[in-house]
Amino acid sequence: MTIRIRELSKVYKLGVERVHALRGVDLDIGKNEFVAIMGASGSGKSTLMNVLGCLDRPSRGVYELNGKPTHRMGAAQLARIRNEEIGFIFQSFELLNRATALKNVMLPMIYSRRHWRSARKRAKAALDRVGLADRMSHKPNQLSGGQRQRVAVARALVNEPSILLADEPTGNLDSVTTHEIIELFRQLHREGQTIVIVTHEEEVAANADRIVRLRDGRVLSDHPTAEDPIHRRWLAGAAAAAAEAALKEGLAEGAPA
Amino acid sequence: MILVRIAIQTFGLALGQIWANKVRSLLTTLGVIIGVASVVAVIAALQGLRATVLQEFEKLGAKRVYIDGTLPRSQWHSGRWRDVQLKIDEVKAIRDRCESITSITPEWWGSYAVEYGDRKVAAAQTVGIWPTWHDIVGRQVIQGRPFTAIDDSERLFVCLINDKAIEELDLPREPVGEFILLAGRRFKVVGVVETVQLALFGGGDTSTEVFVPFGTAQVLNPDGWINDAWGSLASPDKVGDAKAEIGFVLSKMRNLRGGDEPTYQIEVLQQFIDQFNAMAAGITAGAGGIVGISLLVGGIGIMNIMLVSVSERTREIGLRKAIxxxxxxVMIQFLVEAVTLCLAGGAIGLGVGQGLIMAIKAIPDSPLKDASVPAWAVLLAVGFSAGTGVIFGMFPAIKASRLDPIEALRHE
Structure with missing residues (x-):
């Protein structure tokens, strides 16, 4: 099991108020799974994402990543886990504007003990893998949104993380580039990469194997995508809408006849 | 290991950033530039002044050491002056064993009648010396020759005289080869010793002087004693060493124990050097104040720009932490940036200080013509600027290192 979470809760203090962001979450994610985490804002999905990414520590409960008890680790150890085990992809890319695509992808290896000698070679390979072999010396402002997110994906992949964590990766992209990035994720998944993606778009979640829905800090449902009732309803709705659109189009075409 | 690598990489990146923001970097480091430039200029100027002053002292005899035997006040009633006077063996021991003394001469003083033809000086100052006397005291033989070792060891009746003696005895203007009577004995004049007029140390009317070899002097008066000895220091700043060495040799030869009062005294023109050093210390302290203030101001400038940088780059810090x-x-990264900025300022400051010194040296007859920036001042300047970077960069760097990555990534 890549991720094993038991009884995980997270409490924030907002002034005198205590906010229960997570209230006892149990979750297992296996190797090579592609999981979508969904939920309304305030459902706790961002908090869960932060804990999964070792950016935040749970107040209570167990989070084991590849058998390592991260809930017992200190800041420096967590930093190392983030560096070696986790690849982050953010909604707003978070690239360094001063640096070229290649330098951006090399960044995680600066903080790594394992790969810094081969950083350049590895970064080139990662950029090649996301289809940006010809854009290595471009700076982020010379790249399109989709290309920027590809650079970010390359950066996330470069240290060969055991999980790829994407937080609304298509939130800042138009539908064409969204499709591109989703395709890239599917390709990585086919190549064996474990992927956890936080999204509120059923369209994006449709590509995952499994959908975990959160509400009020608890797991509301956890089904394979094809069996998820909400997703099925959405699929039906989408199919109906498509049929309606096709019908309208057909009527419009048929009208003169 | 990883920290060193990060530090080196960051140093390179920071240099690039400084170059990319030349004007901003220059303004930020102005305080450091002024501080380093002033410390370098002041140190170089003082070095120059010191060289000039020491050269003056050398002319006046800063290298001269005066040694004589003396009776401590507590023994004035019980002891005899005669017993504490320098012995020739002691002078030789100082010559042979004190490394900071390059040469030495004993002085034997007497007063005798001198006659030439029908002219007579009733009480002419008569001094028994070694040939080294001329160099040590700075009065050379301007006619004829100085004494030789043979003059001394064979106790030959030869003498040197001064201009006043030529005048008083009505000797020919070139008296070498003439014979005079000194204490009723026939002495051959072999040379003339120059008369030196010094404004500060001895001057006024000179008297009739006759110099004889030290060995010969003891023939004139077998009961006479060595009045004193003059030594010459290897260099003016060896005063402390010389005093210690001479003291050691004399104490040992006189069987003085630790608590005994010395029966000799060693004098140098030290007080002038001390005064100068005090003045130099005063200037250094004053300059230190200026440097301190400008480095403080410079440091605050650095801290300010680093805080701005941390705030501007909050998201970047968040990202770096996330990956x-x-x-x-993170702390090392920001600290190295601050230090790099300060070092760049320090380098410019060094250049400015060097320029100031060159300008000062270009002034004709400047007493600072020997001013130059010593290597240790360069190191000091580098150290000061790096220190400023560390001290004032620490707070922003700690601030950056403590940022919560989640908060930082949400920062707008």
Missing amino acids: GARPMV
Whole structure:
């Protein structure tokens, strides 16, 4: 099991108020799974994402990543886990504007003990893998949104993380580039990469194997995508809408006849 | 290991940033530039002044050491002056064993009648010397020759005289080869010793002087004693060493124990050097104040720009942490940036200070013509600027290292 979470809760203090962001979450994610985490804002999905990414520590409960008890680790150890085990992809890319695509992808290896000698070679390979072999010396402002997110994906992949964590990766992209990035994720998944993606778009979640829905800090449902009732309803709705659109189009075409 | 690598990489990146923001960097480091330039200029100027002053002292005899035997006040009633006077063996021992003394001469003083033809000086100052006397005291033989070792060891009746003696005895203007009577004995004049007029040390009317070899002097008066000895220091700043060495040799030869009062005294023109050193210390302290203030102001400038930088780059810090930068690594990164900025300022300051010194040296007859920036001042300047970077960069760097990555990534 890549991720094993038991009884995980997270409490924030907002002034005198205590906010229960997570209230006892149990979750297992296996190797090579592609999981979508969904939920309304305030459902706790961002908090869960932060804990999964070792950016935040749970107040209570167990989070084991590849058998390592991260809930017992200190800041420096967590930093190392983030560096070696986790690849982050953010909604707003978070690239360094001063640096070229290649330098951006090399960044995680600066903080790594394992790969810094081969950083350049590895970064080139990662950029090649996301289809940006010809854009290595471009700076982020010379790249399109989709290309920027590809650079970010390359950066996330470069240290060969055991999980790829994407937080609304298509939130800042138009539908064409969204499709591109989703395709890239599917390709990585086919190549064996474990992927956890936080999204509120059923369209994006449709590509995952499994959908975990959160509400009020608890797991509301956890089904394979094809069996998820909400997703099925959405699929039906989408199919109906498509049929309606096709019908309208057909009527419009048929009208003169 | 990883910290060193990060530090080196950051140093390169920071240099690039400084170059990319030349004007901003220059203004930010102005305080450091002024501080370093002034410390370098003041140190170089003082070095120059010191060289000039020491050269003056050398002319006046800063290298001269005066040694004589003396009776401590507590023994004035019980002891005899005669017993504490320098012995020739002691003078030789100082010559042979004190490394900081390059040469030495004993002085034997007497007063005898001198006659030439029908002219007579009733009480002419008569001094028994070694040939080294001329160099040590700075009065050379301007006619004829100085004494030789043979003059001394064979106790030959030869003498040197001064201009006043030529005048008083009505000797020919070139008296070498003439014979005079000194204490009723026939002495051959072998040379003339120059008369030196010094404004500060001895001057006024000179008297009739006759110099004889030290060995010969003891023939004139077998009961006479060595009045004193003059030594010459290897260099003016060897005063402390010389005093210690001479003291050691004399104490040992006189069987003085630790608590005994010395029966000799050693004098140097030290007080002038001390005065100068005090003045130099005063100037250094004053300059230190200026440097301190400008480095403080410079440091605050550095801190300000680093705080702005941390705030501007909050998201970047968040990202770096998210992809695995430890808090320590982030701190080192910002600290190295601050230090690099200060070092760049320090380098410019060094250049400005060097320029100031060159300008001062270009002034004709400047007493600072020997001013130059010593290597240790360069190191000091580098140290000061790096220190400023560390001290004032620490707070922003710690601030950056403590940022919560989640908060930082949400920062607008």
